[in-house]
Amino acid sequence: MRKVALIAASLAAALTLSACDTARNAVEAAKPKTSAQAVWEARALFDAGPLNAAAAYARLPACASDGQAKAPCAKPEVVGQLSKAATAALAAFDAAEATVRANPQTDADLALAGTVNAVQAVKTILDTYGIK
Structure with a gap:
């Protein structure tokens, strides 16, 4: 919150x-009026920002291994890193949503605590490779 x-x-x-x-x-x-709203808003911001950027990058044609592909292209190893990080972030958001559904009085910061590192991992990969 x-x-x-x-x-x-x-x-x-x-x-x-x-x-x-x-x-x-x-x-x-x-x-947000409730912890559940805070969790859903955080998830929506993640979906619209970092997750959307990762998905857009993954949709680019794969870069050639010989480096001859025209930009923009997606490096397969980066797509793999983003996929793993995004999957972890989505699982963390699912857990946060389950927490506030089962315990509506849970503090939003506590419910979202597990998402912080997972979302930061996605953002770090995006920043490292200059993906917008």
């Missing part, structure tokens, strides 16, 4: 003063 609150606070700070009331209302409406 703290991460979501930080994002919401950053969004609010970026808005102009003339729209303060409207902005405050929008930020308040965007904050």
Whole structure:
């Protein structure tokens, strides 16, 4: 929940003063009301960002082993790394979703704790190879 609150606070700070009331209302409406909402929002952000970038990279034609393929192309070893990391992240999100469904009072940060390293692994691979 703290991460979501930080994002919401950053969004609010970026808005102009003339729209303060409207902005405050929008930020308040965007904050997750439950741990389950926080988990689903985090999953949606992962799906739309890093997972989407990894999938787009994997759809590129494979790079030739002799280095003669025209860019852009996907290196098979990078696709393999991304696939493993994304699978781990998705499993972590599935576990977080199962946790908040079974125990709705679970703190969102606690439920999402297992996803942090898995998501970071995907982001690190994307950053290392300059995949956007």
